[in-house]
Amino acid sequence: EAQVLESxxxxxxxxxxxxxxxxxxxxxxxxxxxxxxxxxxxxxLDWVATVLIGGGGSYYADSVKGxxxxxxxxxxxxxxxxxxxxxxxxxxxxxxxxNFPGSGSFDIWGQGTLVTVSS
Amino acid sequence: xxxxTQSPDTLSLSPGERATLSxxxxxxxxxxxxxxxxxxxxxxxxxxxxxxxxxxTGIPDRFSGSGSGTDFTLTxxxxxxxxxxxxxxxxxxxxxxYSFGQGTKLEMK
Numbered sequence: 001e002a003q004v005l006e007s008x009x010x011x012x013x014x015x016x017x018x019x020x021x022x023x024x025x026x027x028x029x030x031x032x033x034x035x036x037x038x039x040x041x042x043x044x045l046d047w048v049a050t051v052l053i054g055g056g057g058s059y060y061a062d063s064v065k066g067x068x069x070x071x072x073x074x075x076x077x078x079x080x081x082x083x084x085x086x087x088x089x090x091x092x093x094x095x096x097x098x099n100f101p102g103s104g105s106f107d108i109w110g111q112g113t114l115v116t117v118s119s
Numbered sequence: 120x121x122x123x124t125q126s127p128d129t130l131s132l133s134p135g136e137r138a139t140l141s142x143x144x145x146x147x148x149x150x151x152x153x154x155x156x157x158x159x160x161x162x163x164x165x166x167x168x169x170x171x172x173x174x175x176t177g178i179p180d181r182f183s184g185s186g187s188g189t190d191f192t193l194t195x196x197x198x199x200x201x202x203x204x205x206x207x208x209x210x211x212x213x214x215x216x217y218s219f220g221q222g223t224k225l226e227m228k
Contacts, residue, residue, distance in 0.1 A: 104211025
């Protein structure tokens with residue numbers, strides 16, 4: 001069964017940094033783009049970043065560009081989200097999702113890891 | 120920048136009724152890259168429809184998607200109690216690469 005599992009969330013002060021990790025299993029990790037999507041408490045889904053196959057490119061939402069970096073290590077079936085210069089409005093549940101090839105959609109989602117930015 | 124606007128924000132219906140949810144894009148979206156998700160309280164989103172009209176694995180045939188260009192629709196033919204949830208449309212394009220609509224809450228009347 002294909003699944004992804006996130007970790008690394010927690011409480012951080014404004015201006016601080018966190019690194020999220022997401023391990024994939026049950027599918028060919030190296031053959032899939034991977035994405036982070038976040039959801040602030042009581043709000044909707046918000047795309048954050050996507051890393052392409054082989055790490056050969058990445059896309060970011062304007063709200064995180066220059067502060068967040070997505071990367072992957074195919075030898076560990078892991079995708080990372082390095083979050084720097086955190087702000088209060090980055091507080092959210094961060095989901096890792098597997099891209100569904102050729103469809104522009106996300107077919108496997110993790111349970112999420114909670115990031116809280118507060119002093 | 121492509122903005123997806125869903126309507127209505129909240130839809131109140133009874134089990135057995137037909138639900139029609141709308142997703143309108145500010146610019147044309149390729150039908151190949153329009154998807155719908157269901158999210159129940161406390162749960163992770165679930166892919167329902169991709170490429171505007173193709174049901175994902177395991178999705179019942181009471182769910183159907185249609186549309187093209189800037190107007191897309193998710194239809195649930197006969198509501199079951201487990202269908203009451205929040206539904207999101209999502210697109211893949213050029214700017215931003217991906218975006219979601221604000222969601223439609225389908226609640227039981």
